Amino acid sequence: MPFPYLDQLFEKKLLDKKQYTLLSAIYSKKIFSLYYELRTGLYLGVLSFTTGAGILIYENAGSLAHLLNNVVLSAIMLACFWYAGRHRAPFTTAEVESPTPYYDYVLLLGALLFLIIEGYLQNIYGVFGQQWGLAVAVPAALFFVVAYVFDHRGVLSLAIVTAAAAVGLQVSVVAWYKNNVFSEESLIYPAIIFSVCLTAIAFVLDNLKIKRHFTFSYLLWNSVILLTALLAALFQFQPKLLFFLILATTSAGAIYHARKTQTYVFFLMGVTSLYIAVTYMIARLGNIDPVIWYLYFLASCIGLVFFVIRSVRTLGNR
């Protein structure tokens, strides 16, 4: 992106000589970074490799190629963890910089391969017998350990999603879109308990100042699960008023947290769930005239816009 105002900033003495030299080198492309291209390449490489390998591992069962396939994948997985272990910085409770540029991707590859191989062993040899919950809980536990020991947010997200799967929840964009996060009604309470527990853990760890950069990942996944579960509970269970009050409190908490930490994704989630809930409660009051509905949507949304402008400061009014 061109930026023709550097000279102006330098003339007004808002930048010193060294900063000016460095920045003009960047904007004139004397320094040219391939950071995003290379990282995207690595990430897509890891994704397509594991997607392919995840299907490939089930093919040609019984043949030599099949055995070789398994051995090679396991070897790559072990190599990944060995590499990460060798370069790992000593554990601290603070955020650790990646020791090498490849470290994050190697660890992600190792974790995904573990999931593939473990799932394969369970599917074909039934390593965990009929204990399918255990078969999912084991990688979840391992991923939590790996995430903390190697300081990796991606693996932490993997751990949270796998742990949710162990409870029976399908946490993915597709499942959420298809309204399929709770395949059965009986999963609503486990979902609520699961996300409340994990949120509590996240806040405790945050207060203890242990890996505070993980808090966002915890809260993001759990607020998606919790708010969806509470909305489902509101739609399906009695007494409505109780579930409405719980949902309203949770949404308010999300909005409060968003404003406190300036992570406005929680603001969006809180406001949206609260709005759906309020509208649902009004709709239950009985037959309402269309004019009243139009007035309700008009007034509430204009009110929301004014609330946002009053409460969220931006660049302009900093």
Next chain:
Amino acid sequence: MLAYDRRSFVNFTIQTEAQTWFDSKLLSQEQYGAICQNFPCHFYAPTLFIRVTLFLATLIAISAGSGLLSLFLPGFSGSFSFAIRFMVFGGAVYWLLEQVVIRQKSFFRAGVDDALLYYALGSMLGGIFLLLASAGLKLPTATYFLIPLPFLAWATIRFTDTLSTVVLFLCFMAFVFFIMLSLGTLGKTGLPFVVMGVSISLLLLSNRLLTRKDLDLWAPNLLILKSLSLATFYLGGNYLIVRELSIALLDTQLKPGADIPFAFLFYFLTVAIPIAFAFQGIRKRDAVFIRMALLALAFAIFTFKYYFVPASYELFLTIIGALMILAAIAIMNYLKQPVNGFTHKSLFRRRQESLDAEPS
């Protein structure tokens, strides 16, 4: 020409860049504060998720508002009166956007202005199309892509809106496509060459406009134009696209062993264009060319796989994935020390590790 106050827009750009520098620890807190004070900006310009919240709220409010109004308007019926109503709504919303939301309230990419702009555009165009339909006119398909062009161009120029730029480009290309189709066999055969020619012209136009200092506020729109015209240039010459489109459009059945006309030219272009893009991108240090080269290369590999490699997709995916990982690692290793200013490190994130990447 610009709907926003130009001075504030420029200052907004400066403040945003300064914030990037500050976040990457290149500026001190005092310097950052001084820059913001020297280049004041009174826009209300919130972050992404607030923008989404405001966008949704505005969209619901305006739909409810127009629904409410239509309940109280005298009993119109028929598509003609609906068309007029749409256009009047569109005009009213546009007035609200210009006079109140932008001029008085200084909203800037805040969700509210986005929602009003898209609502006004949609309402206006919907009204025009409905009017044409109610008049019973049978227009050629290309016309339907011609009509939105001035509106989208207006949104691009006056509001620097990037989504409008994307739709503008797509509409224009669809217009060219349907014009060529209407010319019969000659037009259909010449389609790839015309598409490539038009793309090259748009590329040259965007490149020339990008060098103009007074158009720097439109740089994002011009970069989109540049990327998209590179994309259509490649797709115009890609063997898979040309082959499948000729079969579909010209109703030809290719016998086994037979090939499309100029097949070798398109084989050549499929491979040569990504290489040319990459060459140009590295020579000129042009990120758009480099990224489009990578995308074009991916599509070239897919084309090759589609016709010539019998291996299963999962095996192919695994091998390509492994190659991508190895290639990225090899390049990062090669660039461990910056080569001619090329580096694999981030320029603005995590400044501590990349400060040593100073130019020689």
